[in-house]
Amino acid sequence: MTTWRIRDFQPNDLDGFLRLWEQYVAQVDVPVYALNEVIASTRADTAVVAVIGDEIAGVTVARAAHDQAWIVFFAVHEKWRRRGISRAMLGAIEQRLASHGISRVAILVPDGIEHVASLTRAGFADQRHLRYFERTIPIRQEEILLLKELGGRMLGRDRWDAIGGMTTEKALLERRLVLPLGDPTTAEQFGVVPPRAIVLFGPPGTGKTTFAKAVASRLEWPFIEVFPSRLAASPRGLAGELREAFEKIDGLDHAVVFIDEVEEIASRRGGEPPSPTQAVTNELLKVIPDFREKPGRLLICATNFIRALDPAFLRHGRFDYVIPIGLPDSEARRAIWLTFIPEAAQDHLDLDVLVRATEGFSPADIEYAARSASQAAFERAVANGHENHTGAVGPELEDYLTAASQTRATVSPDVAREFEDDITRLIGQNVLVLFDRRGVSPRL
Known part of the structure; x- marks a missing residue:
């Protein structure tokens, strides 16, 4: 490539x-x-x-x-x-x-x-x-210093298109999420209220952070990631730092705010003595309604363990959609593989075999296997005078299949079943879970 x-x-x-x-x-x-x-x-x-x-x-x-x-x-x-x-x-x-x-x-x-x-x-x-x-x-001069202070940045405009596969799901998210936020005037004319906050949940390594960045890229809004671990190190305490961070974000015209592993600061409250995070959970529950009042904002919270979240966190009025991010389907796996396979090697590979062999792999698993295969092929080519035994340039199918067989899938079958159970449970609780009409959850 x-x-x-x-x-x-x-x-x-x-x-x-x-x-x-x-x-x-x-x-x-x-x-x-x-x-x-x-x-x-x-x-x-x-x-x-x-x-x-x-x-x-x-x-x-x-x-x-x-x-x-x-x-x-x-x-x-x-x-x-x-x-x-x-x-x-x-x-x-x-x-x-x-x-x-x-x-x-x-x-x-x-x-x-x-x-x-x-x-x-x-x-x-x-x-x-x-x-x-x-x-x-899309960003004013005076916002640049504030964005830098917040640790935010403007992302490249190609991240949305770079997400492989999931054509139907992306079209759904474009209609429900991107279009109302990108054109609020037209949305208002039709009585559509642009979403202000969403939750992404799913097993580790399935692309929740990638999706959040892709939405910011598609909207051309600044992307700001709030790290609970960094906030906790402040002498003001986690709750105080969280409140101050959101107050600073008010100075931006537009912003996508991302909190990964949100269960760290929104876990279930209760018990004697109260959990050390109870104060910050309370603060976050106060911050979200204030955040929702201002246009040009989107809060994206991500979690691997949606069961660990405080029930009040997912109540109506705080989040517009809860979006499952599952393992990539065959179309998405093909697109992800093509991202990592050198162009010179793509023509002589049977991608269908590779896609079937990596069913159940997360995007992170595919990346790991692809890089392992490239490294092994590179070392062999150097040892053999820069030629594979077939005369082709770059890794071969056997390199990728070997690397895939040696890659341990991040998401076990038990975790995958728990993910599907979580979707069913949330729907039963009348939580607005966003997925396409075929019943297939968005997969990245």
């Missing part, structure tokens, strides 16, 4: 830039900006490059003007297109501009440029009468 990275433009990148410029001007009659203007901007303004090995695969250059920036050059070498490089460069330069107080990014595209679709995928709007593309940076 070809890998690339994004970094700031450096003086020795000029030759690679000029090769891209020649390819660029061959497509257009008159460039929007002259060559000398663009070169000057690579030195004085903001510029990033996409690098593959020693090759410059793409360049993006932007010039700031008041609170708006103009992209004066944007190109990806034709042989490296449709690999996500365009969106990655646009996202990287947007982050650099946001830190300087820029709130809008625009680009003028001359006729003849073929890869303008990457601009619309990156969120730029096409002003058709002008061929003018503009995008509003």
Whole structure:
């Protein structure tokens, strides 16, 4: 699998830039900006490059003007297109501009440029009468320092698409979760109240954190993870730190707040003497209604042990949906495997065999097996003079099957049955469990 990275433009990148410029001007009659203007901007303004090995695969250059920036050059070498490089460069330069107080990014595209679709995928709007593309940076300058203080960040915009498989489930979540939050005005016109808080539950390693990050990425909202263990180390105590963290989050226009292993701070209360976490459970139950009153917010709590949660935690009015995250189905396992198998090895592998052999594996199990297979194949290739016995480049099916057979599944059959029992029990308690109409729980 070809890998690339994004970094700031450096003086020795000029030759690679000029090769891209020649390819660029061959497509257009008159460039929007002259060559000398663009070169000057690579030195004085903001510029990033996409690098593959020693090759410059793409360049993006932007010039700031008041609170708006103009992209004066944007190109990806034709042989490296449709690999996500365009969106990655646009996202990287947007982050650099946001830190300087820029709130809008625009680009003028001359006729003849073929890869303008990457601009619309990156969120730029096409002003058709002008061929003018503009995008509003989703975070204000004053929010950046607050986000940093909270330990939050803006995630790349491709995480939602990167989740393999579960086409039906993702469509359901898009309708119920993403659309109302992303377009609250239209939702209000139809009487739809956007969700404010959800619970993800399921066995360990099934992708709950991945899903939470994917939702933040899809909404283009800041992602903030609240770690109970870090809060507990504060001299103010866990309850005080939790309250202060949510007060700071109020300073953001939008936010996805994620609490993993929420059972640590929302366990069942009671007993004599009271549990040490009872005060923080009480505080969390107070925080959630206040959090729900403000638009542009989504609280995502995740747990491996939903049975351990205090019953008051899941009462109506606190969480809009409880979403089961189970083991990946065959479609999802195939997509996950393809994420880790090098492109050169994919054509000579029987993926159906590999998918069947890893039934019951979590995404984390598949990643572990894939990396183990790659390491074993790499060591063998080096020992054999960089050739497999079949002459193929990269790991072989036998490497993956061997690694899978040596990988212990994270989720045992007993845990999988408990997960299904939890779904049935929650439905019986009239908890709004979100899954598709076929009765299949969302699987990541």
